[in-house]
Amino acid sequence: MSSTLNRTLAFLVRWALTLIVAFVILFPLYWIFISSITPKNQLFASPINYWPSAATLENYFYLFNRLDIMTKINNTLVITVFALVISTVLCMAAAYAFSRFNSRGLTIAFSALVFSALIPGIVTARPLYDFMRMVDLVDTFPGLIVLYTSALIPFTMLILYNFIREVPLSIDEAAEVDGANFLQKMIYVTFPLMRPAIATVSIINFITCLNDLFTPLFYARKIEVLSVAITTIPRESSYQLPWDKISTMGWIIVFPIILFVLAFQKNIMEGIMAGGVKQ
Amino acid sequence: MACLPIHARGHTVMKAKNKLLLAWLLVVPVLLVRGFTTLYPVAMTFRNSLFDISLLRPGGPRFVGLDNFFRIFSDPKLLVSIEFTTLFTIVSMLFHIVFGIALALLLNVNFRGKRFLRTIVLIPWAMPMVVAGLAARWAFNDEYGLINDLIRRFNSSFHFDWLVYADSARLAVVAVDLWKDVPFFAILVLASLQFIPGELYEAARIDGAKTLRIFWHITLPMITKTVLTISIFFTLWRLTSYDVVYSMTSGGPADYTTLLSYRIMTEAFTNLNLGYASAIAVFLFAVMVVISSLNLFAIKKLD
Numbered sequence A: 001m002s003s004t005l006n007r008t009l010a011f012l013v014r015w016a017l018t019l020i021v022a023f024v025i026l027f028p029l030y031w032i033f034i035s036s037i038t039p040k041n042q043l044f045a046s047p048i049n050y051w052p053s054a055a056t057l058e059n060y061f062y063l064f065n066r067l068d069i070m071t072k073i074n075n076t077l078v079i080t081v082f083a084l085v086i087s088t089v090l091c092m093a094a095a096y097a098f099s100r101f102n103s104r105g106l107t108i109a110f111s112a113l114v115f116s117a118l119i120p121g122i123v124t125a126r127p128l129y130d131f132m133r134m135v136d137l138v139d140t141f142p143g144l145i146v147l148y149t150s151a152l153i154p155f156t157m158l159i160l161y162n163f164i165r166e167v168p169l170s171i172d173e174a175a176e177v178d179g180a181n182f183l184q185k186m187i188y189v190t191f192p193l194m195r196p197a198i199a200t201v202s203i204i205n206f207i208t209c210l211n212d213l214f215t216p217l218f219y220a221r222k223i224e225v226l227s228v229a230i231t232t233i234p235r236e237s238s239y240q241l242p243w244d245k246i247s248t249m250g251w252i253i254v255f256p257i258i259l260f261v262l263a264f265q266k267n268i269m270e271g272i273m274a275g276g277v278k279q
Numbered sequence B: 001m002a003c004l005p006i007h008a009r010g011h012t013v014m015k016a017k018n019k020l021l022l023a024w025l026l027v028v029p030v031l032l033v034r035g036f037t038t039l040y041p042v043a044m045t046f047r048n049s050l051f052d053i054s055l056l057r058p059g060g061p062r063f064v065g066l067d068n069f070f071r072i073f074s075d076p077k078l079l080v081s082i083e084f085t086t087l088f089t090i091v092s093m094l095f096h097i098v099f100g101i102a103l104a105l106l107l108n109v110n111f112r113g114k115r116f117l118r119t120i121v122l123i124p125w126a127m128p129m130v131v132a133g134l135a136a137r138w139a140f141n142d143e144y145g146l147i148n149d150l151i152r153r154f155n156s157s158f159h160f161d162w163l164v165y166a167d168s169a170r171l172a173v174v175a176v177d178l179w180k181d182v183p184f185f186a187i188l189v190l191a192s193l194q195f196i197p198g199e200l201y202e203a204a205r206i207d208g209a210k211t212l213r214i215f216w217h218i219t220l221p222m223i224t225k226t227v228l229t230i231s232i233f234f235t236l237w238r239l240t241s242y243d244v245v246y247s248m249t250s251g252g253p254a255d256y257t258t259l260l261s262y263r264i265m266t267e268a269f270t271n272l273n274l275g276y277a278s279a280i281a282v283f284l285f286a287v288m289v290v291i292s293s294l295n296l297f298a299i300k301k302l303d
Helices: A002-035 A058-066 A069-100 A104-118 A119-132 A142-166 A169-177 A181-192 A195-211 A214-219 A243-278 B003-048 B067-072 B076-108 B114-119 B122-126 B128-141 B146-152 B166-194 B200-205 B211-239 B242-249 B261-269 B275-301
Strands: none
Touching: A002 A058, A002 A243, A002 B076, A002 B114, A002 B122, A002 B128, A002 B146, A002 B166, A058 A069, A058 A243, A069 A104, A069 A142, A069 A181, A069 A195, A069 B003, A104 A142, A104 B003, A104 B128, A119 A214, A119 B003, A119 B261, A119 B275, A142 A195, A142 A214, A142 A243, A169 A181, A195 A243, A214 B122, A243 B114, A243 B122, A243 B128, A243 B166, B003 B275, B067 B275, B076 B114, B076 B166, B076 B211, B076 B261, B114 B122, B122 B166, B128 B146, B128 B166, B128 B242, B166 B211, B166 B242, B200 B211, B211 B275, B261 B275
């Protein structure tokens, strides 16, 4: 008797907690979405109508036609894709070297690279900005790509290195017997085995790039990415937030991210856990 | 003939050296990129902290020794920042640990909602803080906001403008920080929960241990080290949080939610007091080093 009661209780507690968590996470997102399609006269009203009697795409037309969101999506994608590819290529080469060669210098270099992730952007911002301006890289695509790439390196390095170490040396040696040189071994033998790690790293890095506000905010002005664009939506009055436009822009950013998370839930979990826990 | 082996040995040494050189060649690009974007600017920040550099004042940089650092502790704006940054970090971290472990336990339960839960907790982590922050700016609005609207469903006469008063604005900033990052903390704790062998639980159950006792005597000790380790990172991220305050309160009301990082960026890019901004940054950096060392020390003690 008491064991069935216990089980029913556990069942109820579990689902009650699940519902609470789901509500806390999803309801604000639903509110953002519903705000974006609510006509203006209903939006600025109290109480909030969570099921508006009419829907409009006016805000979306405004953002795409008047604020040219397409360009901002393009900017974001160009910077992200270049940073992803460059950081992955550079880190693969370095991870291979770190895993296949032993020297004190290399060990120190590796730790320095990974721990440099802890240096916050606010400590480096002003001198780095002045340096970037000196070499004419502020507010340019190459400049932003270098900064984004740099931000991705520590995590990418750690994950790829941990993975490449697991690739057995015997495969390398077999290739060596077949007459492959260092570069051939690296490019034709080791790298193809790394596809799963590269997929995971790219998925996490993609999210990292989308979420970055600090870099594009301080190192660019004319080149706007999505995270900055949502902060520069023109206001009609100085004290009130243009919530109609901001909720729409918010949904344009969040909706693809939700789809992305649904598609790659497993890889993301693996990636976070691989990077986060080193027992 | 005799010199052949020597020649051969020299050849292998040469080869090993060449290989090491090749290894360094593969590593150098990454080192250069990171060096120029972290090492060089950090060094410059340390140097600048000893100078009076104001771009608004005529004349070049002037060496002032530690004056910038003394100024930190007599600048009322900065004391407010230090106070809020400390409060924000401590309160947020306490709730991160409590809610994070609780959520991780829920994520670890095998039931039909598991996959659904594990998917939705990724959404706050995956979306930009600036979207959450701007939405929160509106959500905490007295008249049209989501929070008060939900409260008014239960208490219809409720009116309160959260972001206008210091204490409630600070509370709201912590709440948004928790909403965005507790799920991430929980996922990392979940990873360590999965390392606990199932036999441990079974043995305890056979011995008749109750759920709460099992949690206290088996689960908690097994995850303490991981929780402390990830707490280092989460504490450092709290100390350097920028996006949440930038998008949600712009440091207001007055300067009550101005986190140190927000103050540093204002001094460096708006007030153009480069020397002073650098000194605050160095101060913050030192605090980060001290806190991480203490935490590492605690972890070592555990072993």
